[in-house]
Amino acid sequence: MYVSIKETFPGVKPIANKKAEIRELHSAAIITAAEEVFALKGFKGATTQEIADLAGLPKANVHYYFKTKKDLYNKVLEDVVEVWKKDADAFNQSDDPAIAISNYIRSKMDYSFSKPFGSKVWANEIIHGTPVLGDEKLARFLSIWEKRKTIQLSRWAKQGKILPVDPHYLLFMIWATTQHYADFEHQIRVLNGNKSLSKKQQKAATNTVIEIILRGIGLEPGK
Amino acid sequence: MYVSIKETFPGVKPIANKKAEIRELHSAAIITAAEEVFALKGFKGATTQEIADLAGLPKANVHYYFKTKKDLYNKVLEDVVEVWKKDADAFNQSDDPAIAISNYIRSKMDYSFSKPFGSKVWANEIIHGTPVLGDEKLARFLSIWEKRKTIQLSRWAKQGKILPVDPHYLLFMIWATTQHYADFEHQIRVLNGNKSLSKKQQKAATNTVIEIILRGIGLEPGK
DNA sequence: GCAAATGCTGACCATTTAGTCAATTAATTA
DNA sequence: TAATTAATTGACTAAATGGTCAGCATTTGC
Numbered sequence: 001m002y003v004s005i006k007e008t009f010p011g012v013k014p015i016a017n018k019k020a021e022i023r024e025l026h027s028a029a030i031i032t033a034a035e036e037v038f039a040l041k042g043f044k045g046a047t048t049q050e051i052a053d054l055a056g057l058p059k060a061n062v063h064y065y066f067k068t069k070k071d072l073y074n075k076v077l078e079d080v081v082e083v084w085k086k087d088a089d090a091f092n093q094s095d096d097p098a099i100a101i102s103n104y105i106r107s108k109m110d111y112s113f114s115k116p117f118g119s120k121v122w123a124n125e126i127i128h129g130t131p132v133l134g135d136e137k138l139a140r141f142l143s144i145w146e147k148r149k150t151i152q153l154s155r156w157a158k159q160g161k162i163l164p165v166d167p168h169y170l171l172f173m174i175w176a177t178t179q180h181y182a183d184f185e186h187q188i189r190v191l192n193g194n195k196s197l198s199k200k201q202q203k204a205a206t207n208t209v210i211e212i213i214l215r216g217i218g219l220e221p222g223k
Numbered sequence: 224m225y226v227s228i229k230e231t232f233p234g235v236k237p238i239a240n241k242k243a244e245i246r247e248l249h250s251a252a253i254i255t256a257a258e259e260v261f262a263l264k265g266f267k268g269a270t271t272q273e274i275a276d277l278a279g280l281p282k283a284n285v286h287y288y289f290k291t292k293k294d295l296y297n298k299v300l301e302d303v304v305e306v307w308k309k310d311a312d313a314f315n316q317s318d319d320p321a322i323a324i325s326n327y328i329r330s331k332m333d334y335s336f337s338k339p340f341g342s343k344v345w346a347n348e349i350i351h352g353t354p355v356l357g358d359e360k361l362a363r364f365l366s367i368w369e370k371r372k373t374i375q376l377s378r379w380a381k382q383g384k385i386l387p388v389d390p391h392y393l394l395f396m397i398w399a400t401t402q403h404y405a406d407f408e409h410q411i412r413v414l415n416g417n418k419s420l421s422k423k424q425q426k427a428a429t430n431t432v433i434e435i436i437l438r439g440i441g442l443e444p445g446k
Numbered sequence: 447g448c449a450a451a452t453g454c455t456g457a458c459c460a461t462t463t464a465g466t467c468a469a470t471t472a473a474t475t476a
Numbered sequence: 477t478a479a480t481t482a483a484t485t486g487a488c489t490a491a492a493t494g495g496t497c498a499g500c501a502t503t504t505g506c
Contacts, residue, residue, distance in 0.1 A: 017503080017504075018502090018503065018504090019451090019452060019453075019502085019503060019504075022452095022453075022503095023452090023453085026453090039350070040351055040352060041267070041351060042265040042266075042267060042268065042347070042351065043265075043268070044264070044265060044267040044268035045265065045266070045267035045268070045351070047492085047493065047494085048493080048494065048495085049492095049493075049494095057454090057455095058454075058455055058456080059455090059493095059494090059495095060454075060455050060456075060457095060495090060496085060497090061453085061454060061455070063494080063495060063496080064453070064454070064455090065453095067495090068494080068495075069494065069495090120350050123346065123350055123406070123407075124265070124347070124350060126406070126407050126409050126410045127262070127343050127346055127347060127406055127407070127409070128263055128264060128265065128268070129263060129409045130409060130413075135413060135417075138410070138413050139413050139417075142410065142413060142414050143414070146414055163438075165431050165434065165435065166427055166428075166431050168414070169427065169428045169431035169432065170431065170435065172400070172403055172404075172407075172411065172428070173400045173403075173431075173432060173435060175403070175407075176399045176400045176402075176403030176407070177395070177396045177399045177400060179399075180395055180396075180398070180399030181395075183346070183349070183350050184346075184349050184350075184395075184398075184399070186349050186350070186352045186353060187349045187361070187365065188395065190353075190358060190361050190362050190365060191365050191366070191369055191391070194358070194362075204389055204392065205389075205392045205395070208388050208389050208392035208393065208396075209392065209396060211388065211439070212388065212393065212396060212435070212436065212439030212440065213435065213439065214439075215386075215438055215439045215440075215441070216434070216435030216436065216437075216438045216439035217435065217438075218438070240473080240474075241472090241473065241474090242472090242473060242474075242481090242482060242483075245473095245482095245483075246482090246483085249483090270462085270463065270464085271463080271464065271465085272463075272464095280484090280485095281484075281485050281486080282463095282464090282465095282485090283465090283466085283467090283484075283485050283486075283487095284483080284484060284485070286464080286465060286466080287483070287484070287485090288483095290465090291464080291465075292464065292465090447506100448505100448506090449504100449505090449506090450503105450504085450505085450506100451502100451503085451504075451505095452501100452502080452503075452504090453500105453501080453502075453503090454499105454500080454501070454502090455497100455498100455499095455500085455501100456497105456498100456499100456500105457496100457497090457498100458495105458496080458497085458498105459494105459495090459496080459497105460493100460494095460495090460496100461492100461493085461494085461495105462491105462492085462493085462494100463490100463491090463492085463493105464489105464490095464491090464492100465488105465489090465490090465491105466487100466488080466489080466490105467485105467486105467487090467488085467489105468485105468486100468487095468488105469484100469485090469486095470483100470484075470485085470486105471482105471483080471484070471485100472481105472482085472483075472484090473480100473481085473482075473483090474479100474480080474481070474482090475478100475479090475480080475481090476477100476478095476479090476480100
């Protein structure tokens with residue numbers, strides 16, 4: 001028996017009708033499955049059949065919602081970018097560099113630990129030279145994303161709030177390190193005796209990253 | 224007209240005979256081509272045809288030297304690992320942490336800038352959960368590689384030569400940051416106005432990484 | 447209720463591609 | 477030089493897989 005979302009969560013995000021609801025549900029299931037399969041297999045290595053299986057739908061249904069594999073892949077990439085745009089805001093939330101940078105690192109680390117798939121899909125796409133996303137889209141997204149942060153870092157440097165390091169290379173360092181915990185999850189797990197990092201270890205890793213970065217640019221990491 | 228290596232470089236690495244020489248030459252060409260194609264397309268996305276074309280040989284010849292695509296891929300991975308083992312030595316060359324760590328970072332950065340393909344193949348393999356390399360090989364390689372460094376870092380920490388940071392997370396940070404310049408080359412290029420980092424920029428990036436890391440663990444980076 | 451619209455799906459097809467192989471050429475050795 | 481061994485390669489095959497489609501099922505609007 002099918003139970004409507006409207007019934008289950010009355011008043012919460014009411015959806016017009018059953019068809020729209022199913023559409024929402026199934027396309028979301030496909031996207032979620034696709035994110036995982038693309039992350040683990042890459043674009044070429046992923047099969048629509050495997051995505052369909054993981055989503056619990058027949059393959060033809062995947063093609064009903066997304067004309068081509070490429071369309072689906074693009075949708076997954078767009079969603080990843082969307083999340084990262086929000087992270088970026090965290091950076092400009094405080095005028096105290098120690099607080100802003102700590103928060104940014106923490107939020108990126110949390111995301112790497114809890115949802116590593118998106119980062120993996122992104123890494124794949126970049127390593128291969130953005131064959132699907134394309135350079136224009138990449139440039140458009142990255143420049144906005146980066147500019148605000150580098151400007152802020154430059155300002156802090158000019159004000160003497162942080163040491164005068166080149167903001168680009170500092171940013172790369174933060175991105176690289178935080179996303180490493182998502183992209184290289186497997187390597188880290190193997191090095192950790194085939195066990196995923198515990199909550200405690202995740203906290204320790206996050207704090208270590210924050211400490212080294214802050215100290216590295218002349219800030220005293222708060223205990 | 225075929226010119227023997229013996230003729231071209233008399234006395235340099237003399238090879239027994241023409242057949243052995245050709246074997247050396249062609250299999251090297253295939254491996255070099257494969258490294259590039261696997262880096263840019265991933266295992267599944269790479270075709271033996273493309274590798275053959277890049278190596279300037281017919282496809283059937285590739286299969287003559289390497290039975291399967293997987294064999295070839297494994298060979299490429301082994302070569303990457305071999306190079307990294309040498310890097311690891313640089314780390315244990317000095318007892319002064321500032322020197323050892325600087326040298327290690329510098330050597331990894333140089334490698335990322337000059338030969339990014341190997342790192343990309345490795346990143347791909349790890350992101351996908353080492354489907355080809357396998358967990359046992361990965362564990363065997365990584366544990367040796369890591370243990371020596373973490374032991375050294377722990378010793379320095381105990382001796383008060385560096386601040387007491389967890390050596391694992393410090394190492395991850397160094398790996399992540401240095402390899403980022405290889406793996407995310409494309410992203411960096413796009414952010415740099417579609418131009419690869421100049422020698423000057425490469426130097427600046429390397430120095431920034433060294434400065435932040437050293438300062439981050441309580442060392443004064445030498446100017 | 448009933449026609450239209452939307453969603454669903456098994457069966458199918460065209461393409462791509464790893465790997466094979468038999469025939470050919472070139473180098474080596476005795 | 478003749479026999480042996482190694483290298484080469486065009487043509488082929490089998491399997492995998494993205495995408496199609498016709499027919500069926502369900503929901504919706506009137």
